[in-house]
Amino acid sequence: MSGWLFHRIGKQVEKLKHQTKCTRCDLYFQKNLSECNHCSHLADSELAALISQRKNFRMSLGKAMLFGAVLFLLATFFLAKIFNST
Numbered sequence: 001m002s003g004w005l006f007h008r009i010g011k012q013v014e015k016l017k018h019q020t021k022c023t024r025c026d027l028y029f030q031k032n033l034s035e036c037n038h039c040s041h042l043a044d045s046e047l048a049a050l051i052s053q054r055k056n057f058r059m060s061l062g063k064a065m066l067f068g069a070v071l072f073l074l075a076t077f078f079l080a081k082i083f084n085s086t
């Protein structure tokens with residue numbers, strides 16, 4: 001089981017070794033490519049839109065997770081109250 005895990009991690013590291021981070025869009029792409037496959041076909045304005053889209057997505061994801069955590073805490077709180085009162 002752990003051998004399998006190390007194998008997986010090793011593969012991931014191996015994959016990252018062959019990748020390089022794009023200075024334009026901050027995504028990783030294969031080193032053997034001459035240009036980033038994520039943004040090389042995008043104009044600057046399109047790239048800016050993509051980046052702001054990604055930021056918005058991350059922010060909404062963060063908000064959703066925070067909302068979920070609050071809901072979980074509230075549910076735990078009320079459940080504890082119900083169990084304590086009976």
Ligand SMILES: [Zn+2]
Binds near residue numbers: 024025039
């Ligand atoms: Zn790029």
